[in-house]
Amino acid sequence: MGPSTSAPRPRSCGAPSAGVMIPHKTKRGEAALARLKTYEGVPPPYDKTKRLVIPDALKVLRLQPGHKYCLLGELSKEVGWNYHDTIRELEEKRKEKAKVAYERRKQLAKLRLKAEATAEEKLGSQLDILTPIKY
The missing domain is CATH 1.20.5 (Single alpha-helices involved in coiled-coils or other helix-helix interfaces)
Known part of the structure; x- marks a missing residue:
């Protein structure tokens, strides 16, 4: 990354990683990617809605003990994201x-x-x- 480029933001890192998991070469996958919205934090229209927990997606259940992982916000912070x-x-x-x-x-x-x-x-x-x- 050169001096003129800014640090990657978590929301700009999230969409490509989701794009890898979605069948983006099909019409259905392309439409899903077009509908995908990524945010940093919880934006105003959604901060007042009730938050739901998906038990199958919990970190404790999905990540294997001893395996390494990183959070997208932490990774962006380390490479220069200021917010x-x-x-x-x-x-x-x-x-x-x-x-x-x-x-x-x-x-x-x-x-x-x-x-x-x-x-x-x-x-x-x-x-x-x-x-x-x-x-």
């Missing part, structure tokens, strides 16, 4: 926000259960009439 720390800080902020939102959801669920119990106490005998028509 690794920024992405890490943004990820920490996102995790803090998610933790606050989770605690709020738990609190609301507790309040709902408490309100349902209170309503059942107040209704008492009327609950027998309402159960067949409960939505």
Whole structure:
């Protein structure tokens, strides 16, 4: 890499490595590559959505013990990418926000259960009439 080129970014390294795994010479694979989007960190439209875990893709299950591996962000950082720390800080902020939102959801669920119990106490005998028509 010469002096005029910039350091590779993780998102520009991710697409070619995915391209190797996709049958890119077929129409289906070409369309899949066209739909592929790669990001550094979690971008704004997706940071508020619920994150899912695919158990079969977990590092603990897929990587063999003793085998060497590297992370794309770490590799890019070592060859000169300057935004690794920024992405890490943004990820920490996102995790803090998610933790606050989770605690709020738990609190609301507790309040709902408490309100349902209170309503059942107040209704008492009327609950027998309402159960067949409960939505």
